Amino acid sequence: MSKEVTVAGRSVMLRTSFKGKEFGKLPGLLPAAxxxxxxxxxxxxxxxxxxxxxxxxxxxxxxxxxxSYEEFEVLxxxxxxxxxxxxxxxxxxxxxxx
Numbered sequence: 001m002s003k004e005v006t007v008a009g010r011s012v013m014l015r016t017s018f019k020g021k022e023f024g025k026l027p028g029l030l031p032a033a034x035x036x037x038x039x040x041x042x043x044x045x046x047x048x049x050x051x052x053x054x055x056x057x058x059x060x061x062x063x064x065x066x067x068s069y070e071e072f073e074v075l076x077x078x079x080x081x082x083x084x085x086x087x088x089x090x091x092x093x094x095x096x097x098x
Contacts (some may be wrong), residue, residue, distance in 0.1 A: 001016045001017060002014060002015060002016055002055050002056075003016050003082045003088060005020070005072065007057075007077065007081045007084055008073075008076055008077045008081075009068070010058035010059065010082060011057065011058050012054060012056075012057045012058070012084065013054070013055040013056045013057070013082065014017045014053055014054060014055060014085065015052075015053055015054070015055045016086070016092065018052075018071060023054070026049070026052070026089075029048050029049050029052070030049070030054050030067045030089075032045035032046065032048070032049075033045060033048075033049040033082075033086060036082055037079070037082050037083060037086055043074055043078055043079060043082065044069070044070075046082045046085070046086075047066045048066070049061065049085060049086075049089075050063075050069060050081065050082065050085055051064045051066060053085045053088065053089065054081075055086065066070075077080040
């Protein structure tokens with residue numbers, strides 16, 4: 001099962017389930033992902049998380065290849081994609097925030 005979001009006018013399917021081993025990698029990847037969308041803006045730090053969470057999209061490049069993200073326009077494609085993935089993860093991990 002997947003969740004569909006729209007980024008830069010394109011459909012992006014986000015994974016809604018992970019096997020234990022895959023999900024176990026996520027905590028180690030999150031600090032760089034948070035920095036990627038925070039004030040430090042090391043935007044490419046989120047690419048490993050994007051490769052893990054994005055199931056499919058309407059771009060030509062493969063979703064699981066880190067080099068695919070290098071050609072994205074940062075402000076209109078990559079950053080909104082990163083924000084959508086982090087929002088999705090937040091909803092999955094903390095479905096009812098305090």
